[in-house]
Amino acid sequence: QHAIMPSVALGLASSALIARLTRASLLQVIREDYIRTARAKGLAERLIIVRHALRNSMIPVVTVLGPLFAALVTGTFVTETIFGIPGLGRYFVTSITNRDHPVIMGTILIYAIFLVIANLVVDITYAFLDPRIRYT
Template sequence: MLRFIGRRVVLMLLSLWVIATLTFVLMKCIPGDPFTSEKKYPPQTIANLKAEYGLDKSIPEQYVTYITNLAKFDLGFSINNTSRTVNEMLSDSFPVSAELGAYSVLLALCAGVLMGITAALWQNRLPDYVMMILAVIGISVPSFVLAPFLQKYFGLEWKILPLAGWGDPPQIILPAAALALGQVALIARLMRSSMLDVVTQDYIRTARAKGLPPWRVISRHTLRNAIIPVVTIMGPAIAAVLTGSFVIEKIFSIPGMGKYFVESITNRDYPVIMGTTIFYASFLIMMNLLVDLTYGWIDPRIKVGGREGR
């Protein structure tokens, strides 16, 4: 186990270095800079600002400084908001994004697993057709299209839930639902196909032949094995929820990472763009490692180190 985790940590650091390098190169390939795009500064002011942020140095020197500061967990100061560091902005905004993401993932997991089980148990019957139609709609409609739709009907027409904001429980429902719908559909389809595969296995027929109640066969034998493919996608799904929340947070005026990320792209705020990208990449890599470690807990036959038990 420790050797496996050690290898993964080395690969994680290598992956982060590659991502950081690519992000730096892409930022430098974009025409213009944060001081000459739309803001009208005198030439001397622009020169002073570039010197302040180290943009007057050569590209290799900027890269070395960037990687060195990154190794120290120093993401620098925001260009658009000079009074705050990127570390402070992320530490303030990430808990909000994480809370929204947690609600969305919990909703997606519960609803998706329930829909998949229902569709599998009533295969080729009305509940199956209804669940799969809902799943197709969920996959087809992006979250940023669903969000205004929910605001229009639940906020403006029916006045059931608030249009935007953050802090009160009712304000969480609409953005969490908008984020969760796509993942609900994906989990439901995957859970259905996995359930249909597991219920045909010999040990399920044996459990039924012993006279076990149907609910016990499903909960103790079928569900535990059928949910493994769902666990496989949970790492990327969690990261996708956080990424999707960048736009959703802007639509619902939520003070999360999305607010700073969208504004940084508009203003070409290099430190915020690169800092947010690295933070997101680190989170995604950590989620993938956590998913791999979860395999062994769900199914003891799976060995984390790569060896199959005999």
């Protein structure tokens, strides 16, 4: 019950960005020739959207999801401070004011690892979404 407001504060802007980008990308893909060809073949509209259009429109969305996830994890400083949640962000801010250098370096290292893992997941997801992309 106490996590509702912080969750909304963290997720509202991100979900709006993802929804807007997904819509714009899907509208762009729907106008492509292969979608018209699939409709002319008589495929169901739901199948066309899910299998052909949505899969290709997710590439720009996945591109944004990696840095967005890292920004969401590292952007908890303000949310934890406002809502009084004891977490890594608040600990990081406290360590800065106390000039606790090992904690500062460790926290930055953890956030950098989050960023690297998020970008790695994005790169791996590219191979699933677009069969032309292969990693050797």
